[in-house]
Amino acid sequence: MVASLAAGITPSRPVSESPVIALPSSPHKGECLRILHVFRAPVGGLFRHVLDLVRIQAASGHQVGIVCDANTGGERAARALAELAPHLALGCVRLPMQRNPHPSDLSVLLGVRERVRTTGATILHGHGAKGGVFARLCPVPGASPIRAYTPHGGSYNYRPGSALHRVYMSIERLLARATDVFLFESEFVATRHRTYAGGTVRLGRIVHNGIAESExxxxxxxxxxxxxxxxxxxxxxxxxxxxxxxxxxxxxxxxxxxxxxxxxxxxxxxxxxxxxxxxxxxxxxxxxxxxxxxxxxxxxxxxxxxxxxxxxxxxxxxxxxxxxxxxxxxxxxxxxxxxxxxxxxxxxxxxxxxxxxxxxxxxxxxxxxxxxxxxxxxxxxxFSMNRMGADVLSGYAAALQNRPSDRAVAITGTARA
Incomplete structure (x- = not known):
């Protein structure tokens, strides 16, 4: 059984329930992706979504890691991450992150860059507004990983029409240029992006949240x-x-x-x-x-x-x-x-x-x-969890296939974590 994280609740699904999903047909089928999920607070539905993806992706033969906030989540988050550790081939790093823009964001960007460098990450998947900023703005010398983004509502839902919302949407419009694939969790948020942020979306897909059969x-x-x-x-x-x-x-x-x-x-x-x-x-x-x-x-x-x-x-x-x-x-x-x-x-x-x-x-x-x-x-x-996992991997595959050859990254080999 997967317990809800909507109120900071610890998941409890046995490892045996994690579905095994192969990477969809692509030039990279059967190869190992090295995926870093970046997000701020290890609480709520966003956290549950990441935990489910980690299990699915690890069970599918990919190497997965996490970068998240060190200051939120409390004991429940610590327990959930400890239970997840066997699936985290690329480890879990927790850095102090602020909810709103802050000078310390620069040190987090450098911390994410270091994780990309040491793990050889080929997919950098940002979740939520702050995770999306870190994943997409992280400076990586040389071959850059695919930058994927799942909004989870966040800034898109913050008082539409207000001055601050317009600022947030201007930032989202700029960040879209650094996004290889949007994995919107709902048609609603995808529509909000088109309406309020606009600009060019290189590649976008709707990937609904999914739940397990036992639920x-x-x-x-x-x-x-x-x-x-x-x-x-x-x-x-x-x-x-x-x-x-x-x-x-x-x-x-x-x-x-x-x-x-x-x-x-x-x-x-x-x-x-x-x-x-x-x-x-x-x-x-x-x-x-x-x-x-x-x-x-x-x-x-x-x-x-x-x-x-x-x-x-x-x-x-x-x-x-x-x-x-x-x-x-x-x-x-x-x-x-x-x-x-x-x-x-x-x-x-x-x-x-x-x-x-x-x-x-x-x-x-x-x-x-x-x-x-x-x-x-x-x-x-x-709303199948299997479908959610497959659609996310399919999104990665499409982004890898669409990437210009001069920005290509190797996706084989052993991680250096």
Whole structure:
């Protein structure tokens, strides 16, 4: 089983479940790639995505390494990286990284360059806004590795239309020139890149996040379950004040509903204060990050009130496990729901959110569970982890094939880590 990292949760899939995927047909088929994944914070869905890719790529015969932040993730990240160590032929290096632009970024760029030099990396895959900067701007003398980039939302979702968002998109437009292949995790983010950053994309593909077959086992619901559950970060973009106000509205209508909040984040204190202000503090239980599947079994309905998302793993995992959900129509969530996206609610709308929650709780159990099972079956057909791994490797192969001969890199031999 793969446990969610959406709230900094440690993965727990056995190594034996890692799929084996061959490099797609290309001039380099069957040869060993040396892949460095570069990202900032080892938390959230981005971290889970990297962990899954590392296992897939290592099982497929490639040599893989990681460069990430030394200051975030805590014990959970340390445990996850320790468990991953047998798959990291190129090792794991953690460097202090800042979330926002900072003078120390130069030392990180030099650190990434040193890892490229010592490992002989042929693929430098940046994840998230900061990882994308380091992977694409890293100066490498001589033959340069392929520069791949997966945005994971990040700067694309930061207050579109604001002055800072325009700055971020100008940077993305410039960095696109140094990108051999974009591996967008959703059509939503790819569209945002075209709309706000523009410029030339040398090579771009949609590679949806994927989940393992074991995650499709229904979790069921325990006795004395909470009415509602939320799993994820406690921060502004997740729309949690709207969930609290919807809960308050429903309780004032005579519904004594309870809510389990699992996660952590910068807005924990302000959310607790809001719960007190609304008079619903006694209806809410706050718990720290933990594996998602047991949490799903502790609630009747999961609520995702997000204001912005890319392609959230927590939604994929809950849908796969046949968890009834109420979610907002933002980001890549409609791509996950597909034919069922008509059930999504608009963001920032307390009335719509509370109405949807009441409707799903009032439904006959067989109707609610039947719809959840149908969505799970749809997810199984469209969001396979095997497909995700194969599509990423295919993207690398296409970038290698498209690279001008004067920028070619050798992809055989033994890494020098």
């Amino acid at each position: 499709f086992e229904p979790v069921g619901t325990v006795a004395a379950a909470f009415d509602l559950i939320y799993v994820g970060e406690l921060r502004e973009a997740k729309g949690l004040p709207f969930l609290f106000r919807a809960l308050s509205r429903l309780r004032k209508e005579g519904r004594p509903l309870s809510l389990l909040m699992v996660g952590s984040g910068p807005d924990t204190e302000s959310l607790t204060a809001l719960a007190d202000e609304l008079g619903i503090r006694d209806a809410i239980a706050f718990e720290p990050p933990q594996p998602i599947r047991p949490v799903l079994g502790r609630g009747r309905v999961m609520v995702i009130p997000s204001l912005a998302e890319s392609l959230p793993y927590v939604v994929l995992e809950a849908a796969a496990a046949c968890q009834p959900m109420v979610a907002t129509n933002v980001g890549g969530i409609p791509e996950i729901f597909g034919a069922f996206s008509g059930n999504l609610v608009p963001p920032r709308d307390v009335y719509a959110l509370s109405t949807a929650i009441a409707r799903i709780l009032d439904e006959p159990e067989d109707v609610r569970d039947g719809r959840a099972k149908a969505l799970s079956d749809s997810i199984r057909a469209r």
